[in-house]
Amino acid sequence: MARALVVQLARIGDLAQSRRLLAGLARRGEVHLAVDQSLTGLAGRLYPFAAVHGLPAHGTPGADAARAAARIQAARPVFAALATTAFDKVFTLNFSPLAMAIAALFPPEAQRGYRQYSGQADKDPLLRLVFRLARDRRAAGLNLADIWAHLDDDPLPPEMVNPTAAPRGGGLGVALAGRAARRSLPPEVLAPIVRTAFLATGAKRVTLFGTASQAGEARALVRRLDGPVREACLDATGQTDLPGLLEALSGLDRLLTPDTGAMHLAAFAGVPVTAFFLSSAWSHETGPYGVGHTVWQHTVPCAPCLESAPCDKGLVCLPPFAAPAFLRCLAAPAKAAPPPGIVGLATDCDALGAVCRPFCGEDPTAAARLAMRAFLTRRLAGEAADGLDVRLGHDLAQALSFETDWVLPPPGRTLSGEW
Numbered sequence: 001m002a003r004a005l006v007v008q009l010a011r012i013g014d015l016a017q018s019r020r021l022l023a024g025l026a027r028r029g030e031v032h033l034a035v036d037q038s039l040t041g042l043a044g045r046l047y048p049f050a051a052v053h054g055l056p057a058h059g060t061p062g063a064d065a066a067r068a069a070a071r072i073q074a075a076r077p078v079f080a081a082l083a084t085t086a087f088d089k090v091f092t093l094n095f096s097p098l099a100m101a102i103a104a105l106f107p108p109e110a111q112r113g114y115r116q117y118s119g120q121a122d123k124d125p126l127l128r129l130v131f132r133l134a135r136d137r138r139a140a141g142l143n144l145a146d147i148w149a150h151l152d153d154d155p156l157p158p159e160m161v162n163p164t165a166a167p168r169g170g171g172l173g174v175a176l177a178g179r180a181a182r183r184s185l186p187p188e189v190l191a192p193i194v195r196t197a198f199l200a201t202g203a204k205r206v207t208l209f210g211t212a213s214q215a216g217e218a219r220a221l222v223r224r225l226d227g228p229v230r231e232a233c234l235d236a237t238g239q240t241d242l243p244g245l246l247e248a249l250s251g252l253d254r255l256l257t258p259d260t261g262a263m264h265l266a267a268f269a270g271v272p273v274t275a276f277f278l279s280s281a282w283s284h285e286t287g288p289y290g291v292g293h294t295v296w297q298h299t300v301p302c303a304p305c306l307e308s309a310p311c312d313k314g315l316v317c318l319p320p321f322a323a324p325a326f327l328r329c330l331a332a333p334a335k336a337a338p339p340p341g342i343v344g345l346a347t348d349c350d351a352l353g354a355v356c357r358p359f360c361g362e363d364p365t366a367a368a369r370l371a372m373r374a375f376l377t378r379r380l381a382g383e384a385a386d387g388l389d390v391r392l393g394h395d396l397a398q399a400l401s402f403e404t405d406w407v408l409p410p411p412g413r414t415l416s417g418e419w
Contacts (some may be wrong), residue, residue, distance in 0.1 A: 002029030005082065006050075007092045007102050007113075009057035012242065012261030014093075015039055015046065016268045017289065020149035020353070021091065022047055024156035034082065034102065037075075042242035046268065053078050057098050079105070093148055095121070112151040125405060126150055126380070132400050137304050139368035141284040142376060146353030150380045158289075158349040163270030165292030170251035171205030172198055173271075175262040176214045176221070176237065182315060183279045183307075184258040187217055189322045191224035196330045197256055197274065198229050205232050207252070209245065209262055212238025263288055274330075278317040280307035283345055284369065289354045293347040296321070296329075297356075299364055300341050317341070333360050352377045372396065 004025045008018050015035060025031050026049045035043045037054035044052050055078055056071040083105045090106045092099050092113040100116060108117040115122050123131070130147055133140040149155040174194055177184035185193065198206060206229065208218045215237045222233050240248055249255060249262060250269040257263040257273060259281035266273050267288035275295045277283045282304035283295040298317040305311065320326060320339040328336035333344055337360070344360030352373055358366055375396045377383050 002088045003032070003086065004029065004089045004091065005032045005034065005085070005087045005106075007034045007090070007094065007099055009034065009036055009055065009094045009096060009099050011036075011058075012039065012042065013259075013264040013286070014144070015043060016261065016264035017143075017145040017286070018093065018148055019046070019268060020145050020156050020158065020161045020289075021093075021152055022050060023161065024149060024152050024154065025089075025091075026050070027156070028154070029088075032082075032085070032087070034078075039242065042246065045243045045246055053082060055079075055098065055102075057096070089152075090115075091148070091151055093151075113148075124151060128402075128405065129379075129400060132402075133372070136368075137282055137285065138365040139372050141355075141369040141373055142352070143284070143289065143354040144286055145289050149353065158353045159291070161349075162267050162290035165267070165270055165272040165290060167253035168251045168269075168271060169253060170248075171207065171232075171253055172201060172203040173207045173209060173249060173252040173255040173257075173262075173266070174221075175255060175257035175260045176208060176210035176217050178258050178260040182311060182318075183277075183281045184260075185276055185318070185321055187220040187224055189318065190256075191221055192322070192327055193276075193330060194221070194256065195225060195229050196327045197254070198232065200331045201254060203232070203253060205234060207234045207236050207248065209240075209248070210237040214238075259283075259286055267293060276321060278321070279303065279311070279315070280305050283356050287345070287354065287356050288347055291348055294333075295345040295347065295356055296326070296338070297343050297345055298341055299343055299362070329360060337361065350377070351381045351383045 006018065006022055008015055022031055022033065031050045032053060033043055033047060033050040034053045034055055036057035038058060040052050040054040056075050087106065087110065090111045092103045092111060092115060095114050099114060100121060103111060103114060104116045108115045113124050113127060133142060194206065210218060218235045218237045222230055225233065236248065246265050249266045249271060252271045254272045254274060255263065255266040258276050263273055263275055267290050273288040273293040275288055277295055278298040283297045287295050298320065300317045302313055303317055320342050323339040325336065325339040326342060329338045329344065338344060342361055343358050343363045345356035346359050348355050348357055
């Protein structure tokens with residue numbers, strides 16, 4: 001039986017987005033999963049078939065050097081157990097000092113994703129391609145879950161990853177914010193959206209989700225809601241651990257959310273998501289996976305921006321979410337047009353993976369993204385690139401291929417760039 005190790009040291013959303021890779025590997029053998037210690041309980045709930053290994057991947061704010069060193073020392077038995085296990089494949093999904101230290105435990109020819117070769121960091125051919133695609137994020141359109149899945153030679157079919165979204169009877173949920181504030185809707189913008197969705201869905205209950213530090217945002221949101229909606233609100237900020245959050249989300253009829261870990265957990269459970277993507281969030285990269293979700297994406301020319309760079313345009317992608325025209329779209333998307341710069345997208349699956357299809361508004365980069373997906377489908381999924389002009393496919397291949405892909409490749413990488 002084959003034995004695989006997946007090193008996923010990022011946070012909640014990334015853990016949920018690893019499902020296509022992990023479930024595909026589980027079809028063929030034994031799966032081990034290395035995660036941050038804080039996520040071991042959630043990882044065990046999400047992937048009961050996997051042996052979960054907890055590591056000190058996330059820093060502790062305010063911890064001094066001695067405490068940090070003690071955390072690493074306490075994890076030495078985990079490192080030893082990994083090093084002495086015979087893995088046929090090791091998938092290192094993150095580039096970080098700890099991830100690269102784990103990669104050094106294994107022969108480079110057994111590794112996919114990131115690895116070390118002769119003491120130097122090295123990337124899988126697919127990751128090299130993805131970094132080149134990032135030069136034009138608007139046209140790339142490859143979901144992160146599918147990038148990781150295609151590191152495997154036989155990825156799980158995308159329609160088998162998450163359940164088709166369907167209401168579960170527990171009312172409306174609202175995820176208040178993600179880690180990046182400008183990718184989230186502030187209470188004064190979010191309140192009319194919650195009120196509109198509450199009336200449009202006929203919900204009887206609204207549950208607010210967030211960390212304890214977001215309790216103030218929850219109170220600010222509730223103050224802006226009118227009587228019936230306010231009375232239906234349950235403030236659950238800071239009230240659940242991660243497994244409890246998964247359980248609470250799993251019973252909802254719908255979740256309203258920016259690009260958050262809660263969004264990915266809801267999609268994981270097959271709960272319909274209505275997501276709002278702006279600023280650096282780009283739905284074609286990190287949107288909810290599966291069939292039956294809705295994303296409202298701002299397409300201002302500067303989007304998606306760089307999360308680490310300050311916005312010098314006054315966050316122009318935010319005001320349209322407060323426009324009356326947008327609220328009318330939420331209430332009756334088939335009868336209303338969104339304000340300029342917002343496009344409504346329905347999530348689906350194709351041969352390559354997750355895809356967001358426009359159903360409302362203008363998507364100025366749709367044609368370029370379709371061409372890129374056709375090229376990637378042929379490259380990664382081995383299927384005919386329907387609708388791709390031969391010359392365009394040739395131009396894309398030239399633009400995305402470098403001599404270093406085939407000149408003196410390191411052991412484990414063939415001349416074709418594949419493993």
